Amino acid sequence: MSDHYDLFLAVDLPPDLPEPVLLELRWLLGEGEMPPELKSTDWESWGGPWQAFGGGSASHSFDGADVSLLVRAVGRPNPDGSEPWALTVRACVHEDDFGVTMDVVGWLLRFATTQGWVGFVRDSGLGRIQHLVRHEDGFDLVDVRPVGQHKRVPWSSW
Template sequence: MSDYYDLFLAVDLRPDVPEPVLQELRWLLGQAEMPPVLQSADWESHGVPWRVFDGGEASHSFDGVDTCVLVRAVNKPNPDGSVPWALTVRTCIHEDEFGVMMEVVEWLLRQATTEGWVGFLRDSAHSHSLIAATSTVA
């Protein structure tokens, strides 16, 4: 029997996320066409790229729904008046996809302004652990 992981992320991203990164993130969320160049993971070593954060249906291994939302956080602008991006993802990952998912998460968190804990990961066979990120913006 295979293990599955339930990944939950809630993170704010820099207001000035570069357009190629934003385009790729939207594709990963299932909200845009695939960009010509993918930077989020070493896709060649993992096979065909797929939309790792795509949601909108019941999770096949955990209670609830796999979902993803990316919006501008207009209700909480930065002190300089810029508006960050707010991202929430909940998705189920097969153990064979875990490596690529963690590459994508690491790529994404380079754009994060959230300090401290940004989510959790739970295994279908064990207890859960936490994922942390610190701000990459000075």
Template sequence: MSDYYDLFLAVDLRSDLPESALHELRWLLGQAEAPPVLESADWESWGHPWQVFAGDSASHSFDGADTSRLVRSVDKPSLDGGAPWALTVRTCVHDDEFGVVMEVVEWLLRQAITQGWVGFLRYSGSDEVQHVVRHQSGFDVVDVREVRKQIRVSWS
């Protein structure tokens, strides 16, 4: 049995995203043809590039669907007055592909304006969940610790 990661990202990207980055992002989401040059990862070390965030199907390892959505956030202008790009991604990542996908996440978060929590990782081999937290100098993957006070809601 293979191990997988459940990756969820919710992030706003710069309103002035360069056309080359936007084209590559759309390709990664499965919404465009491949650009002539890919900057998001060292694809040669992985054999060939693939659309890591293409979704719209049931996840084969986790409940729910793998999906991705990129829209303009016209109701929430950025400090420069432009409309940032709002991106949400939920995808299942095979353990063997984790390294290249995290390279793509790093490239993506370099384009982001969101600070703080931007997503989570869940590992199929355990109940482990980690937060993805973006800051000015990069991002961290932070272990989630059990808290003493828990909210419990029972359905009747």
């Protein structure tokens, strides 16, 4: 049985995102036609391109649905009045596609304005959870805690 990864990503992108980037992102989300040239990764070495962040169906290996949404953040404009793009992705990624998907995540994060925590990756095999943390030089996957060493903080209103 193959492992899968539960990928969650939530970032803001600049209001003036270059049109070629916006077109490719919309295609990756399943919201548009494939542009003539893809820059997000070397798709040919992976057998050809696919819509890595297409959503709208039940997750293959995790509870809930794979979803993706790109909208303008009209309710929280930048200080200059411009409206950033707000992106949220939740995708189930097969272990064979994990490397290329993380290449695409890296490409996307080069355009993001969000710093610090931007999401997580959960492994179906080991149950390991890693935070996605964006910084000026790229991003890191940071282990939450070793499996089995959970710190519980009770929260009950029942």
